[in-house]
Amino acid sequence: AHAGVSAQTVSRVANGMGTVQESTKRHVLQAMSDLGYRPNSAARALKLGSFRTIGVLSQTLSSIGDVRTIDEISRHAAEAGYATTLIPVHETRQAEVDRVFSRLQELAVDALILNLEAPQLAHAAAMLPPGVPVVYMDPAAPDADVIIDTDQVGGARQATEHLLGLGHETVWHISGPRSSRPAGRRIDGWREALTRGGRAVPDVLHGDWSVSSGYEQGRILAARADVTAVFCANDQMALGLYRALGEAGRTVPGDVSVVGFDGTDDGRGYAPPLTSVHHEFGEVGRLCVSAALALTRGDPVDPLAVIPTTLVVRDSTAPVH
Incomplete structure (x- = not known):
């Protein structure tokens, strides 16, 4: 009422779905700001059957490579209108790994991306929430439907x-x-x-x-x-x-x-x-999110994507004397 548009138009703007004229979109967003309106994620999840959230399990956050990968996943998820829930697996002890996987049963996520090492992947399938699509980042993952890997x-x-x-x-x-x-x-x-x-x-x-x-x-x-x-x-x-x-x-x-x-x-x-x-950290993140969302929609996804690498030659190498 404050924006002077229909509830359907407000819904399309809030959910980033459908086509809304840019001027109308700005008007609705201004009305939301004026009124302090925030969409109720729990109610939206019940109505749409989606939490608009992707879960990410990562073995470690100690290396720059893992941090960059997770950062890119988060960025591409946000661009698609999804939040990310990060669950770090700091230890390799079986009891700790089981505790982390058990937590997944309580999380409201639409899909999972797993950046784990072999010991954790070996029994992941038995511990993952049923019905939640999973994207793996290891070609050795057992019984994986979708794998995104770097060459x-x-x-x-x-x-x-x-x-x-x-x-x-x-x-x-x-x-x-x-x-x-x-x-x-x-x-x-x-x-x-x-x-x-x-x-x-x-x-x-x-x-x-x-x-x-x-x-x-x-x-x-x-x-x-x-x-x-x-x-x-x-x-x-x-x-x-x-x-x-x-x-x-x-x-x-x-x-x-x-x-x-x-x-x-x-x-x-x-x-x-x-x-x-x-x-290509950006491409890894993009493909992980794209595959996860495609699985939630039931769309076909390539079972394996291997992203090529490029050698960048700078000044630390030279012909041997």
């Missing part, structure tokens, strides 16, 4: 082949945690490139995605004169490697060429700027 193997292969192409005899690798499937697939790509090239495959050094772990493993590599090229499984560990090499009096890329993975904006600010495999 981890191809990206690692690109990084390694780039270093071999610069004349390095072999490439050392600082990996992520042993339990991490993305880390494992990056090892596969690195090893595949070395094997195809007939090169020696050094022992893997395992970090935990953090700068400090890159530094600790980097100290081992910095002490070896035969190390001339290193592929790090993420950009943060590459930064730790930079420090270790610097402390040992070795330069990048004069003595050691370094490649990271994720292609974060921070890498451009490293000294020297870091060559890195660019991970």
Whole structure:
């Protein structure tokens, strides 16, 4: 009544559905502001059968890659008019994982996106709320209907082949945690490139995605004169490697060429700027949300989407002396 339009028009504006002239939309939004009106989400859920909310379970928030992925999921969900409920799984103990999955039974969500590691995925299907569509971010997820993944193997292969192409005899690798499937697939790509090239495959050094772990493993590599090229499984560990090499009096890329993975904006600010495999976080988030919403509508969805990576060459790599 305050806006001078029908209830149906107000509903279309509030729900972001249908076609409303821009001038009418602005008029309705101004009326909502004048009256302090807020849509009642509980009532709307009962009427529409939708909570306009997507649940996101993530194994960790400690790495920049996971944070960027969740940020993009949240952004694309918001653009579609959906909120996100984040449930972090901080521990791998079975009792803690079961507690987290049990909480899902109480949440009002239309769909779920799971960014979990293998131990949690192994029994996820039995614990998930019945009837709620699920999008997985791991190709090893059992009985998954939809999987969104990044070409981890191809990206690692690109990084390694780039270093071999610069004349390095072999490439050392600082990996992520042993339990991490993305880390494992990056090892596969690195090893595949070395094997195809007939090169020696050094022992893997395992970090935990953090700068400090890159530094600790980097100290081992910095002490070896035969190390001339290193592929790090993420950009943060590459930064730790930079420090270790610097402390040992070795330069990048004069003595050691370094490649990271994720292609974060921070890498451009490293000294020297870091060559890195660019991970399309925005596309991952968009496809996860798009698939989740399509499943809620009963629309057909491709069961597997693998997003390609791109090697961004900067100043941290150079031909071997």
